[in-house]
Amino acid sequence: MEENTHPKRPKDGDFIQQRLPAWQPVMTPRTVLPALFLIGILFCPTGGLLWWNSNKVDEIMINYSQCKQYEQPVYMLPNKYKYTMSNKMDMAAIEPPAYSYSNVTSFLDPQWENPNQLTIPRCTIDFTVPHTMTQPLYLYYRLTNFYQNHRQYIKNFDSKQLLGNIVGGSALRTSCDPLAFSATGKVIYPCGLIANSMFNDTASNLTSVNTPSPLTYEFTTHGIAWPTDSKKYNPTKYAITDIVPPPNWAKRYPNGEYTAEYPPPELAMMERFQVWMHVAALSDFRKIWGKNEHDTLVAGRWRITIDMNFDTVQYKGTKWLVLSTVTSLGGYNPYLGIAYMAVGGICILIAIILTLIHLMKPRKLGDSSYLSWNQPGGGLPDNRQAKERLEKQE
Numbered sequence: 236m237e238e239n240t241h242p243k244r245p246k247d248g249d250f251i252q253q254r255l256p257a258w259q260p261v262m263t264p265r266t267v268l269p270a271l272f273l274i275g276i277l278f279c280p281t282g283g284l285l286w287w288n289s290n291k292v293d294e295i296m297i298n299y300s301q302c303k304q305y306e307q308p309v310y311m312l313p314n315k316y317k318y319t320m321s322n323k324m325d326m327a328a329i330e331p332p333a334y335s336y337s338n339v340t341s342f343l344d345p346q347w348e349n350p351n352q353l354t355i356p357r358c359t360i361d362f363t364v365p366h367t368m369t370q371p372l373y374l375y376y377r378l379t380n381f382y383q384n385h386r387q388y389i390k391n392f393d394s395k396q397l398l399g400n401i402v403g404g405s406a407l408r409t410s411c412d413p414l415a416f417s418a419t420g421k422v423i424y425p426c427g428l429i430a431n432s433m434f435n436d437t438a439s440n441l442t443s444v445n446t447p448s449p450l451t452y453e454f455t456t457h458g459i460a461w462p463t464d465s466k467k468y469n470p471t472k473y474a475i476t477d478i479v480p481p482p483n484w485a486k487r488y489p490n491g492e493y494t495a496e497y498p499p500p501e502l503a504m505m506e507r508f509q510v511w512m513h514v515a516a517l518s519d520f521r522k523i524w525g526k527n528e529h530d531t532l533v534a535g536r537w538r539i540t541i542d543m544n545f546d547t548v549q550y551k552g553t554k555w556l557v558l559s560t561v562t563s564l565g566g567y568n569p570y571l572g573i574a575y576m577a578v579g580g581i582c583i584l585i586a587i588i589l590t591l592i593h594l595m596k597p598r599k600l601g602d603s604s605y606l607s608w609n610q611p612g613g614g615l616p617d618n619r620q621a622k623e624r625l626e627k628q629e
Contacts, residue, residue, distance in 0.1 A: 282575025454525030
């Protein structure tokens, strides 16, 4: 008798033939009701703790998307800002934020030059800090209606180029088209849609407005990127004459070209760029701009200036300035605690209803020992009989 060596025939083994032992729970009141009560007892206090902890966060959000419409300071409408404070206070008594813009010819970012003498719109925002905000304090920007999770967008970069390596033309086109090469045939560095669309508004430090002597509250960009993200960037090995900046970066360089005086950026040192390259999952997201882990921000009127290089109006989006404290469990997020309490409450409610039904109209249960998987062999055919059938087929 020739052995059957059909290539699609599965091997004889407990795993492949599904003869491994398995646990199959039997849903009875004795097992279901305690499980529901246990989930409810665990989830409700956990949700309450998360919700209480979230309410300890102080957060100020200001929408400055329309700042370029006002050359003179104007107070913002109530829907343009939001205060979330741990201490309850009369929000009507707080002076609303005010903003206006002016044109300047130098960037706030000290690493950026202006060889082409661009006119830069700069937004000045005055806002009130109702009470002292304790460190650590984080400065974020928030974007809405910006889809970083689009399939073509999210894959449009070259990791080898970011590591500093010289990448071949075909590989670069596969990774970064349509922003792999310029019209003159030079390599775009850094290439791709993500790098080209980097959020490039630049914010200053805070300065006090209503104090006898001006105070400054400084933010740092050091340490805002994840350590795992920082490892993805190294100085480039390209020659300056072989590369050009992305289209949206070109205005900051003479004739849109890198030169010895205006060299390509050190991506390993640009942590805001690294934060931007870590794409968001939703169209409404925030990313860190800076942080201060050592100083408290005293109550009063403060001013911040922002170079408005990133236009959100053209795609019907908005951009927000977000100033927030954090707790040991993170920033302001009451929804997680509410979700935990809702799930816990529903489980307890269902458990109570099922308990009452079980007490009022108990259902007689069968003997679970007669279930097939509680029989010898787990309800599967006897191995000896299975082998005899296989031998007959051969």
